[in-house]
Amino acid sequence: MSETSEKQPTTSTVKDFQSDQDVRWCPGCGDYSILAQVQRVFPEFGHKRENYVAISGIGCSSRFPYYMDVFGIHGIHGRAPAIATGVKLVNPSLDVWVATGDGDGLSIGGNHMIHMLRRNLNIKVLLFNNQIYGLTKGQFSPTSVMGQITKSTPMGVIDSPFIPVSLALGAQATFVARTMDRDPKHLQEMVRRAEHHHGAAFVEIYQNCNVFNDGAFFKFTEKGTKDDNVVYLEHGKPMVFGKEKDKGIRLEGFTPTAVSLTEGKYSASDLLVHNENDSTLAFILANMIHNPDLPRPMGVFLSIDNPTYEDLLDSQIARARSKKGEGDLQKLLNGEETWVIS
Amino acid sequence: MTKNVQTLEEVTIRFAGDSGDGMQLTGTQFTNTVAALGNDLSTLPDYPAEIRAPAGTTYGVSGFQIKFGSTDILTPGDSCDVLVAMNPAALVTNIKILRTGGTIIVNEDSFTDKNFKIAGLTSNPLDDPGLDQYHVHRIGITKLTGNALADLNLTTRMVEKTKNFFALGLMYWLYNRELDQSIRFIREKFGAKDPDVAEANLRVLKAGYNYGETTEIFTTRYTVKPAKLPPGTYRNIMGNSATALGLVAAAAKAGLPLFLGSYPITPASDILHELSRLREFGVKTFQAEDEIAAICSAIGASYAGALAVTTTSGPGLALKTEALGLAIMLELPLVVIDVQRGGPSTGLPTKTEQADLLQAVVGRNGEAPLCVIAASTPAECFTAAYEAARIAIKFMTPVICMTDGYLGNGAEPWRIPRVDDLPPISVHFATDPATFQPYSRDPETLARPWAVPGTPGLEHRIGGLEKQHITGNIDYDPDNHDFMVKMREAKIERIAQDVPEQEIEGPSTGDVLVVGWGSTYGAIRSAVSALREKGKKVSHMHLRYLNPFPRNLAGLFKGFTHILVPEINNGQLIKLLRARYLIDARPFNVIKGLPLREEEIEEQIESLLGERHV
Numbered sequence: 023m024s025e026t027s028e029k030q031p032t033t034s035t036v037k038d039f040q041s042d043q044d045v046r047w048c049p050g051c052g053d054y055s056i057l058a059q060v061q062r063v064f065p066e067f068g069h070k071r072e073n074y075v076a077i078s079g080i081g082c083s084s085r086f087p088y089y090m091d092v093f094g095i096h097g098i099h100g101r102a103p104a105i106a107t108g109v110k111l112v113n114p115s116l117d118v119w120v121a122t123g124d125g126d127g128l129s130i131g132g133n134h135m136i137h138m139l140r141r142n143l144n145i146k147v148l149l150f151n152n153q154i155y156g157l158t159k160g161q162f163s164p165t166s167v168m169g170q171i172t173k174s175t176p177m178g179v180i181d182s183p184f185i186p187v188s189l190a191l192g193a194q195a196t197f198v199a200r201t202m203d204r205d206p207k208h209l210q211e212m213v214r215r216a217e218h219h220h221g222a223a224f225v226e227i228y229q230n231c232n233v234f235n236d237g238a239f240f241k242f243t244e245k246g247t248k249d250d251n252v253v254y255l256e257h258g259k260p261m262v263f264g265k266e267k268d269k270g271i272r273l274e275g276f277t278p279t280a281v282s283l284t285e286g287k288y289s290a291s292d293l294l295v296h297n298e299n300d301s302t303l304a305f306i307l308a309n310m311i312h313n314p315d316l317p318r319p320m321g322v323f324l325s326i327d328n329p330t331y332e333d334l335l336d337s338q339i340a341r342a343r344s345k346k347g348e349g350d351l352q353k354l355l356n357g358e359e360t361w362v363i364s
Numbered sequence: 365m366t367k368n369v370q371t372l373e374e375v376t377i378r379f380a381g382d383s384g385d386g387m388q389l390t391g392t393q394f395t396n397t398v399a400a401l402g403n404d405l406s407t408l409p410d411y412p413a414e415i416r417a418p419a420g421t422t423y424g425v426s427g428f429q430i431k432f433g434s435t436d437i438l439t440p441g442d443s444c445d446v447l448v449a450m451n452p453a454a455l456v457t458n459i460k461i462l463r464t465g466g467t468i469i470v471n472e473d474s475f476t477d478k479n480f481k482i483a484g485l486t487s488n489p490l491d492d493p494g495l496d497q498y499h500v501h502r503i504g505i506t507k508l509t510g511n512a513l514a515d516l517n518l519t520t521r522m523v524e525k526t527k528n529f530f531a532l533g534l535m536y537w538l539y540n541r542e543l544d545q546s547i548r549f550i551r552e553k554f555g556a557k558d559p560d561v562a563e564a565n566l567r568v569l570k571a572g573y574n575y576g577e578t579t580e581i582f583t584t585r586y587t588v589k590p591a592k593l594p595p596g597t598y599r600n601i602m603g604n605s606a607t608a609l610g611l612v613a614a615a616a617k618a619g620l621p622l623f624l625g626s627y628p629i630t631p632a633s634d635i636l637h638e639l640s641r642l643r644e645f646g647v648k649t650f651q652a653e654d655e656i657a658a659i660c661s662a663i664g665a666s667y668a669g670a671l672a673v674t675t676t677s678g679p680g681l682a683l684k685t686e687a688l689g690l691a692i693m694l695e696l697p698l699v700v701i702d703v704q705r706g707g708p709s710t711g712l713p714t715k716t717e718q719a720d721l722l723q724a725v726v727g728r729n730g731e732a733p734l735c736v737i738a739a740s741t742p743a744e745c746f747t748a749a750y751e752a753a754r755i756a757i758k759f760m761t762p763v764i765c766m767t768d769g770y771l772g773n774g775a776e777p778w779r780i781p782r783v784d785d786l787p788p789i790s791v792h793f794a795t796d797p798a799t800f801q802p803y804s805r806d807p808e809t810l811a812r813p814w815a816v817p818g819t820p821g822l823e824h825r826i827g828g829l830e831k832q833h834i835t836g837n838i839d840y841d842p843d844n845h846d847f848m849v850k851m852r853e854a855k856i857e858r859i860a861q862d863v864p865e866q867e868i869e870g871p872s873t874g875d876v877l878v879v880g881w882g883s884t885y886g887a888i889r890s891a892v893s894a895l896r897e898k899g900k901k902v903s904h905m906h907l908r909y910l911n912p913f914p915r916n917l918a919g920l921f922k923g924f925t926h927i928l929v930p931e932i933n934n935g936q937l938i939k940l941l942r943a944r945y946l947i948d949a950r951p952f953n954v955i956k957g958l959p960l961r962e963e964e965i966e967e968q969i970e971s972l973l974g975e976r977h978v
Contacts, residue, residue, distance in 0.1 A: 041825065043837065075817045076825075077664070087825050088838065093817035095667060096827025097660070098690050104625075104657035108664025108672065109817065111648055112623055116668070116817050134660075137653035335648060342643035349645030351616050352783045355609055357599045359400050359545070360780065364595050 034065040041091040052203035052229035053082060056150060057089055059209045067117070067217050075118045077106040079126040082157050083150035083229075086121035100131020103138035106145050114332040117217070120147045124165040125155050128184050132164070136193035139222045141331040146216045146223045149186055154235035172234075187323055188308040190224040191301065197223035198304065198323045203230060204243035208254070208320060215322055221330050242318050255307065255321030260293035263317050270294075271316070278306060280316055298325040368584040369540065374433025375588060376441035377535065379528075380458045381450030382419050383412055383426040386528040391428025392775075393532055397545045398432045399600035399777055402590030405432035406742075406886060407775045408440035408959065413630070413713045420474075420482035422453045434589040438886030440774065442961040446538075448531050450474060450505070453483040455490075467499045469534070471527065473506035501581055505530050512571040513564050522561070526568040533572025540587040543569060596779040603742035603771035604631075606778065607675075607701055608638035610749030612645055615671040618757060618789040623670040624649045625661035627680060630713040631769040632703035635675045655683035659700070663687060666696040667826075669793065669816035671753055675701040678720045679710065681764075685728055688762055690828050692732045692852065695803075695812045697756035697763075701749065704768040704882075706957045715957025716770035718882050719933035724764045725911045725940065731849045733856040735759070736911040738766040740885035743778035745771055748908065751863075754789045759859055760811040766910070768932075770959050771883045797821025802836030809862070810855035812836075857912050866914035870896060870903030873923035876972050879949065880930055881907040881937050884960050888930060891965035902969055910937070913944065921947050926972045928952055930965050 039061040047053045064074065074092035078084035080099035087094030093116075097105045102120045110118045120127075127135050127149050138145060154172065155161040161174040165186065169178040190198045197219040201212040209227065216223035228239040241247045249265035261271035268284045270293040281288045297303055304324035310316045377394070381387045388409055395407050410427040417424030431441035443463040449455035451474040462468065475490055489495075490502065509527040529546075536543055546569055554562035576582055601609075615622035626636040626649065640649045648670070652658040659674040666672035676684065681702050691698045704720045706712025724736045735755050739748035745767050752765035794800050794813035802824045803812050815822040824836065832839035833847055868877070870892065880888045885906050892904040905920065907913070921927060927949040929938040935951040942949060952968045954960055 043825075070820065072818055072820045072823055074823075075668075080828075088827070090825075092823050094825040094827075095664070095694070096825065096829065097663075098686055098828055101656060101660040101687065104652065104660035105664035105667075107650065107652075107657070108623065108625060108661035108666070108670075109668045110664075111650060111661070112621060112665045112668035112670040113816075113818060133653055134657050137657065339643045339646055339648075346644045349612075349642060351613060351645075354612065354642070354645070355780050355783065356597070357601070357780075359396065360597050360599045361400055361402055362597050363402060363590070363593050 036061045050232040055203040077102045078121040081123040081126040083123035103134040118145045124151045124163045129164045139193040139195040142221045144330045150229040152229045152231040160234040186226040195224045196221040200226045202228040253317040255296045257298045260290045376431040376444040377446045378429040378444040379448045380427040380454035387426045390528045403432040404437040404591035406440045409773045469501045471505035472502040473504045529569040530572035533569040537573045537576030598777045601778040602775045603745040604634035606745035607749045610746040614750045614753030620671040622647045623665035623672045625658040626675045627655045627658045629677045632675045655680040659684040659687040673699040678707045691762040695760045699752045700764045703772045712957045716768045721936040735763040738882040742774045860912040860915040865916040874901035876902045876926045877924035878928045879905045887960040887962045890962040
């Protein structure tokens with residue numbers, strides 16, 4: 023197994039990961055929080071700074087690498103997973119992160135995203151989902167909701183939106199999580215979990231675009247509404263939510279339903295217990311989004327171990343070498359049949 | 365019985381049959397045997413895009429042409445001396461390239477009313493009085509094959525599948541070749557896993573040979589003496605294999621891992637296949653989800669410090685356009701192999717063409733210069749791929765290396781280079797944080813430093829946005845943009861100082877200079893040589909470096925009254941030459957999906973000489 027890089031002997035700090043470039047996102051943008059949380063937890067991982075690589079495509083989120091003082095490529099629209107794949111395959115010891123958005127990662131780059139996930143490269147994806155195209159000033163994105171009024175949909179969106187978590191699960195990602203820009207502690211924890219997963223990790227981050235789609239996720243992020251509309255997924259624990267922890271999720275057949283824990287009918291032991299290693303359950307939880315009466319799950323939907331693509335590739339090389347020895351170039355050029363002219 | 369043996373200088377044979385008849389295998393086997401005896405040779409596989417077109421149809425005919433000789437063989441031949449036709453469709457579609465007085469060998473058993481109908485024929489083409497101008501041998505190949513296998517209890521289908529080896533065996537007899545090479549091939553391919561199939565093929569191959577020996581149909585056998593090639597160790601090689609080997613060799617000489625990001629596309633896929641088998645060389649091949657991911661993964665690989673390559677054909681190159689712009693902006697080494705095919709759009713996937721030149725040189729958004737070079741023969745694909753890698757690394761730039769379907773699938777003898785004799789490729793990774801600036805430049809090459817992730821203190825960000833000179837930071841300053849656009853152009857122009865001066869084949873003054881590039885080399889060279897032997901003042905210039913052009917090019921045109929530019933496109937090199945050098949060059953364009961013919965080039969030259977009007 024090629025574990026990511028050597029551990030750093032001295033402790034690095036948040037400052038070590040801040041580049042000298044001025045951050046140019048709009049004031050109040052949710053991206054600031056994501057950048058800050060990543061810079062806060064990276065020092066914990068103990069890799070040497072030179073072993074981090076941040077790759078992005080195009081969009082507001084894709085400016086991310088410029089603000090991280092690590093190696094980075096600001097690529098072209100949608101192609102970050104493909105660029106990251108090349109980096110990782112050549113040097114599996116690097117800790118490779120992809121910063122992308124709902125347009126970059128799921129529209130123009132949707133194909134690369136699903137294929138990178140299914141191959142299970144040990145690459146971490148932070149998908150900033152703001153349900154809008156920000157950099158091009160306000161057109162709908164593949165996660166915009168039905169009916170959403172945007173510059174390119176004055177009468178409302180008529181495209182059915184992608185659910186990023188469902189898409190990642192469908193693409194056979196081995197780690198899938200959801201978190202929010204306005205919950206720094208949880209966001210930090212999801213970044214940590216992604217780092218420690220050996221394989222492709224997909225983290226959807228609800229991110230507020232205060233200019234073109236302000237408040238899209240307020241129901242889940244703001245004080246007054248959050249508790250009743252979010253259920254935090256914790257491995258091995260029953261799914262309880264609500265300000266007074268008075269509600270829970272029960273599975274009836276394959277259908278999750280919200281139940282009260284105060285009416286005497288159900289107690290915590292009747293509730294659905296989260297299991298991160300169960301991909302069937304992960305799909306059920308991802309589909310809760312379709313029922314407006316259910317809270318939105320946050321946390322790790324799925325975390326399972328599968329061999330990574332780069333490990334399999336390197337083991338093929340090792341196998342070929344143990345069978346045939348290191349390649350002999352002159353022998354290769356000579357081929358099977360030669361003749362001599364003197 | 366004793367038979368006449370006649371010595372020939374060169375022969376062209378065309379094997380033609382249904383695409384399920386194994387004609388490509390037959391042709392390749394014959395080629396390998398001929399090559400091992402030291403003949404010079406050139407081959408032209410010519411097959412349909414459909415994997416199995418309906419049997420017996422004219423559009424399902426697959427052909428393989430080989431010219432071999434004791435002389436310098438430069439092309440697979442304008443016309444053939446012998447046509448082996450396994451069915452009526454193969455006969456009628458190929459008869460036009462058989463020279464008058466040539467030999468036809470047909471499998472008479474396939475000349476049935478049913479097959480005439482499938483081929484759209486109203487009568488038996490063997491009854492056509494036009495055939496009187498050829499020597500026609502009607503042989504019941506299917507029946508003879510069946511007889512040879514009678515006691516083996518094989519299915520009719522199996523018997524059908526081996527009949528191509530009867531034709532192969534017969535041709536070996538006719539051209540005085542041993543069966544050893546093909547016997548070895550059959551044993552290796554089928555011996556272990558399917559002894560019955562091996563036995564059947566061996567028997568049929570020998571039956572074909574013995575048929576020539578014992579019957580009185582053929583009164584003469586032919587022999588072709590080895591060619592007088594320069595001393596050395598030779599092998600037979602196809603262009604796509606040579607390209608793959610050139611890349612492996614370049615990576616080894618540079619001391620870099622080789623990474624190939626590729627998406628399957630005809631006629632380039634064989635390079636991917638070839639490299640995928642070389643894991644023991646540490647070659648990392650990545651079959652991406654599409655052409656765009658293929659090149660983008662190569663860009664990432666290059667950033668991480670590999671010799672990064674992507675292989676494709678015209679439609680794929682179009683899809684890679686935007687990423688090429690990124691590679692130009694990032695100034696990272698990248699080799700792009702374009703095995704050209706007939707276009708536009710899906711075009712003629714299995715046919716050859718040279719119509720991607722302008723796409724390669726200028727087909728990108730913005731001012732996006734890169735280096736373009738081209739291979740001129742199948743074996744030369746090795747040198748071109750190697751050179752592409754050398755330039756890419758030295759100048760920190762993408763290089764497009766152009767070959768085409770004819771070069772990729774064609775074969776010729778290759779004098780195998782000694783690894784120690786290959787030109788060195790030196791790599792300098794930046795390591796010093798005190799002096800490192802992502803977009804500082806080498807004063808000689810104007811290349812920026814290559815700084816790979818994992819190097820302490822060199823953390824830096826690069827991207828597609830305009831770079832500030834030296835620092836590489838994002839910069840929207842108008843003067844900086846103007847400066848950087850011109851800097852990127854100047855860097856590519858510097859490559860002209862690094863590559864050899866252009867040479868002319870023949871005298872440096874004369875009446876006509878024929879200027880070509882890529883796979884037309886053999887046909888132009890043959891045409892020009894033939895005319896010079898007749899006393900004409902004709903010379904040949906063949907360009908390997910298409911962007912930038914060699915530094916001495918302008919001066920070379922001055923020695924000639926006429927300049928002729930033959931291309932398998934509608935006039936692309938000529939546009940670049942006219943624009944750059946303001947010369948009154950004449951185009952000659954045939955775009956049939958086939959190599960240019962020597963004869964038609966000769967006609968064009970003579971017409972320019974005012975001696976013939978076409």
